[in-house]
Amino acid sequence: MDLDTIREVVLARERDDLAVLSPSTAVLAGGTFLFSEPQEQLVRLVDITGLGWPAFEIVDDGLEIAATCTLAEFAGAGPGCELGTPVLRELWPGTALFAQSCRALLASHKIWRTATVGGNVCLALPAGAVLGALVALDGLAVVWAAGGGDRNIPLREFVIGPGRTVLRPGEVLRSIHLPRSSLLAHTSFRKIALAPLGRSGAVVMGRREPGGRSAVTITAATTRPVVLDFATPPSEGVLRDALATIDSALWFDDPHGSPQWRRHVAGRLAGEVAGELRGP
16 A cells, blocks of 8 residues: 655664654554555654664574564575474474464465564564564563663563553664573464464464473463463463463454453463473
């Protein structure tokens, strides 16, 4: 869709170029959502792809994923492996969630080559499966503050509701940091939808770290990602008690599933995920 209110497109080359951000200015990376519907409040776009951030950067304590990393890069997709690779690296079993989460999106592979990880996170949609995967892997959002400096925000606290995040005016998501313990984790993934190719009604992901610490993350079924933490892989009873603590107001309601259905199927999927976490 043409955005006929836009009067200027700024190609950011350095951090100072982001100083023009305002309510009438939007950050442009992939733009797959931005150009999908009218944006009548906008007069300027700031293209952050010119900042040249590498998609992945291995650091001492884990992995940095740039906000401009495309879904295709994130999933390891390319000629001959359009559905992505099983893991990013053989020694990082936790990255199995990368391609699995991308396949849970209602998006073509053309979209994969353009849409970005940062866009999926900042849109904060309940069906944002990449957002859910990064929450499930205990991601940390690295945010460039408007006045300089960085803010580090646990990704599980980043989204506060559908389309709502804790980003302040003028702030930009720079990257997502995944700790080494999550990269080494055993994971499990389940998804359900009302139609075979429909939008996800519930997505449940599990993580068991080498030391036994575990988490079950529910997304798509809830208005924001919900993480249930456990010292060890939960038994059926422990998981059932944890699921019961989820606020009833968090279960999402739209044409892709009622709150009651989503709560039920999320519980069933969580049981399967926890069973895999208890396995070898």
